Amino acid sequence: MSYCLNPHCPKPENPTDVKFCRTCGSKLLLKERYRAIKPIGQGGFGKTFLAVDEDKPSKPRCVIKQFYPQSQGANSLAKAVELFNQEAVQLDELGKHPQIPELLAYFTQENRQYLVQEFIDGQNLAQELAHKGAFSETQIWQLLNDLLSVLQFCHARHVIHRDIKPENIIRESDAQRKLVLVDFGAAKSATGAALNQTGTSIGSPEYVAPEQMRGRAVFASDIYSLGATCINLLTVRSPFDSYDTNNDTWVWQQYLKTPVSNQLSRILNKMLESIPIRRYQTVDEVLKDLNQQSQVAATSAIAAKPLPQSPAKSPPTFVSPSPSQIDLELEQMKTQFLGSNKPQPNKIQPPIPTSGPSSTNEIDQELEELKAKYLGNNNS
Template identity: 70%
Template sequence: MSYCLNPNCPKPLNPENLNFCLTCGSKLLLKERYRAIKPLGQGGFGRTFLAVDEDKPSKPVCVIKQFYPQAQGTSTIQKAVELFTQEAVRLEELGHHPQIPNLLAYFTQDDRQYLLQEYIDGANLAQELDHQGAYNEAQIRQLLADLVPVLEFIHQHHVIHRDIKPENIIRRTSDRLPILVDFGASKFVSSASLNQPGTSIGSAEFVAPEQVRGQALYASDIYSLGVTCVNLLSQNSPFNLFDVTQNQWVWRHYLNTPISENLGKVLDKMLEIVPAQRYQTAGELLAALNLQPQKP
């Protein structure tokens, strides 16, 4: 099957191996090689499709991200363009890491922007939570052991992800490793720009307080990972896990199974409201978990 990428096509489904859509006449191949076969999802900035690379003998699967903003207003559209482009730039800057999707291509065709990246086969952690229920301590420790080194890697490359949450972590089917995806909100920082305010970006339930005010730090990603952990442990919205009247986390009240004091203290420090009281680096967090920090 081929799927037409023209957003206005009334009948996008086409037989396999055609080069042009039977309904609207649009090209079915991107860059004469990438063929969309089915839609995967749609968000505020664009649509994603499962595709095959017909330029290679094995025809490996990949993901097409098409820029197709739903928002209105010139400034909103400009910001959407910036974020879409930013994902391609960040993925290229980061280079290859086994737990970050590879960037395959970034280009414009028929006046639309496209980003091609490696397809990760697996369910995200929000889907996993819905399917299997709350995580236990061993699962959270394993998640941190597998994912904190990825944070360390991106931070060493001066990138703050800014949108860590269960939906942006996919557990790859082949090796069960968590893969960090969606770098559209990520930010490259220098020592000069780290303390300069910018745009507030991120998912409200998981975002660090300072990030809401437009100032993301490396410790902001650590906070969001901490929120992800207590969400997975409690199977509750992070909004329920924080007492706004007392300005403190109450996530322990929502656990079905208690966790060790050691892990509890680690999570508490990840979730500190004041950034300076959190772990400042992923290496510090690894040390607190009694795991060996990776060398730069």
């Protein structure tokens, strides 16, 4: 299907093989190569469409963002134009990171502005939360490690994202399963003069830092939003519902599906400090704490691991001889005894003691008694 990008077209659906809308006559291909398939989103500044790049043999999918602000005031329109242009400029630089969508094109057609960017195939974390339930502590550690490096890259280029939330984090569906940070439409340049100006409050209120609500976003504002994202994923509750306004404190631990370690709680609570100066000031500070906790966990695991021990020596076991062995040994004793009583040639035999056995029958009888006694002792 081809989808007409004219916002006023009453019937935008068209067959794939046509180049002009059958209803309004608008061109269906942008820059003679990008064909919209269906709308996938709409915000305050425009609409988003899933599209195909017809210029490449593999016809890869991409995303078309059309600048179409909903507000009509002159000031609002000027701000929307500024933000849309700014997103294109920032994506051109930031899209070099493997976890940020690449900017493919930026242009004006039929008096409307467009940008085309890489399509990220996967679910965002809000969808993942709805399908799979609360995140585990291990998943949160991994999320922090994955996304803090992306924020580090952005902040190093003086860009504050300003709209970090589960909906703007996509887990790729390929084998690598990387987390990708999307939607830089609210991103703000944090160069010199811009840092000292009070701007417009932009972002999703549930995840926005207090100073950003007042139009004074700083690098630490992104850290706050990432912390709020983590507690949403852990509790399956809005961050608003995890804050006690009467006592001005976070109570998200009360709503955990599974308890988390003190180390993770401490890091998240510092990310969520409402007063910016008490919060982590830079991503590097958070990463330092994360690495320290990883080292402590690894050391604890090694200390807790039992040392290999040699197998305990078992006491020697006595194996009783079988009855056949006893018979054989007694027979040998009998032979030796009788043999010693055989007369030797040319020798005078000493008198046989009267106290000893006087015949073969007596010897047999004594040996039988000895055998019975031996077996009886071993069976008791």
